[in-house]
Amino acid sequence: xxxxxxxxxxxxxxxxxxxxxxxxxxxxxxxxxxxxxxxNDEYAAFARRVLRAYARRVADGDVEALTLMxxxxxxxxxxxxxxxxGLRGSGYS
Numbered sequence: 009x010x011x012x013x014x015x016x017x018x019x020x021x022x023x024x025x026x027x028x029x030x031x032x033x034x035x036x037x038x039x040x041x042x043x044x045x046x047x048n049d050e051y052a053a054f055a056r057r058v059l060r061a062y063a064r065r066v067a068d069g070d071v072e073a074l075t076l077m078x079x080x081x082x083x084x085x086x087x088x089x090x091x092x093x094g095l096r097g098s099g100y101s
Contacts, residue, residue: 066073
């Protein structure tokens with residue numbers, strides 16, 4: 009995948025998990041507590057806030073970020089398709 013210019017202007021390569029890299033989490037420093045449960049509607053509201061904030065940043069004059077935003081649109085379409093596929097695999101029609 010090609011490098012992408014992040015909002016801060018630096019080039020970055022998207023991280024998709026590296027199965028060959030070692031786990032660098034120090035278990036002694038990581039608290040042993042149950043994971044925080046976030047409801048889907050709260051998570052969706054968070055995603056909407058992030059998207060609106062991103063749109064404001066682009067609207068303030070970051071013309072180059074518009075192409076990145078279009079790529080985000082494609083990612084959202086892909087995510088929706090994956091969600092629908094997963095639901096169908098769980099018996100929803």
